[in-house]
Amino acid sequence: MTTSKRSRLDRFLSAKLGINRGDVRLMLAKKQVLVDGIAATDIQQQVDSFTHVALVDQTGCEPFRVLQDNQPQYWMMNKPIGVVSATIDEQHKTVIDLLSVSDVSDLHIAGRLDLNSSGLLLLTNDGRWSRALSEPKAEVSKCYRVRLEKPLTEDYIQAFADGMYFSYEDITTRPVELRIVSDYVAQLRLVEGRYHQIKRMFGRFRNPVLALHRLSIGNILLDETLAPGQYRPLTDMEIRGII
Ligand code: URA
Numbered sequence: 001m002t003t004s005k006r007s008r009l010d011r012f013l014s015a016k017l018g019i020n021r022g023d024v025r026l027m028l029a030k031k032q033v034l035v036d037g038i039a040a041t042d043i044q045q046q047v048d049s050f051t052h053v054a055l056v057d058q059t060g061c062e063p064f065r066v067l068q069d070n071q072p073q074y075w076m077m078n079k080p081i082g083v084v085s086a087t088i089d090e091q092h093k094t095v096i097d098l099l100s101v102s103d104v105s106d107l108h109i110a111g112r113l114d115l116n117s118s119g120l121l122l123l124t125n126d127g128r129w130s131r132a133l134s135e136p137k138a139e140v141s142k143c144y145r146v147r148l149e150k151p152l153t154e155d156y157i158q159a160f161a162d163g164m165y166f167s168y169e170d171i172t173t174r175p176v177e178l179r180i181v182s183d184y185v186a187q188l189r190l191v192e193g194r195y196h197q198i199k200r201m202f203g204r205f206r207n208p209v210l211a212l213h214r215l216s217i218g219n220i221l222l223d224e225t226l227a228p229g230q231y232r233p234l235t236d237m238e239i240r241g242i243i
Contacts (some may be wrong), residue, residue, distance in 0.1 A: 074129070146188060
C-alpha cells in the first residue's frame with residue numbers, strides 16, 4: 001500500500017540515494033533536486049508518496065532522473081456478487097481482477113463488502129485517504145439496501161437505533177438508522193463497519209439477509225450507470241468530500 005506518509009526531504013533523499021545529509025545539503029545548494037518541478041532549497045520540506053521528486057545535474061541540461069513519480073488513484077466500482085473484496089484470493093475472482101488499469105500494484109480496498117454483497121466499493125492507492133474514510137471518529141456514514149427472508153416489523157427500527165451488544169468484540173454497535181422500504185426491504189445508515197455487522201444484526205431477529213447492496217459511503221453515491229463489475233475514477237469533488 002502507498003501510505004502517503006510524509007517525511008522530510010533530506011531523510012527521503014538520503015534513504016533513496018544512500019548518501020549522507022551533508023551531501024543532500026550540497027545537492028540542494030546546487031539546485032539539483034526538483035520537488036514537484038521546483039528546485040528545492042529547504043531540507044525540512046515535507047514530501048509524501050505522491051510528491052514528484054527528480055534530480056537534474058549541475059548544468060541543468062541533462063535529463064531528469066526521476067526518484068519518485070506515483071499518481072494517486074481513486075476508483076469506484078459496482079461490486080458484483082460472487083467477487084471477493086480482496087487483492088488476492090486462491091478460490092474466487094477478486095475485485096482487482098476486474099480492473100483493467102495500468103498499475104494496480106498499490107491499490108487497496110477502502111471498506112470491504114462480503115462475497116455475496118454488492119454495490120459501492122472504493123479502491124485507492126492513497127493510504128491517508130482510505131484511513132480518513134475508515135477512522136471511527138470521522139463517522140463516515142454508509143448506506144445499504146437490504147432484502148430479507150422474513151417481513152420486517154417496526155420493532156427493528158428501535159432495536160437497530162439502540163445498538164446491539166456483540167460479545168465477540170465486546171462492543172455495542174453505534175445507532176443504526178433503519179427505514180422500512182417495503183415488507184422485505186430496508187434501507188440502513190451505519191457509521192461503523194463491524195465484521196458482517198448487518199447480517200449479524202438481522203440475525204438477532206433470526207431473519208436472514210438475502211441481498212445486501214451498498215448505495216453510498218459519505219458523500220459518494222454509487223453511480224447508477226455502472227453495471228455490476230464496472231468502475232470509474234472518482235471525481236475531484238468525491239475525493240475531496242472525504243478528506
Ligand atoms: N455488513 C455485512 O454484513 N456485510 C457487508 O458486506 C457489509 C456490511
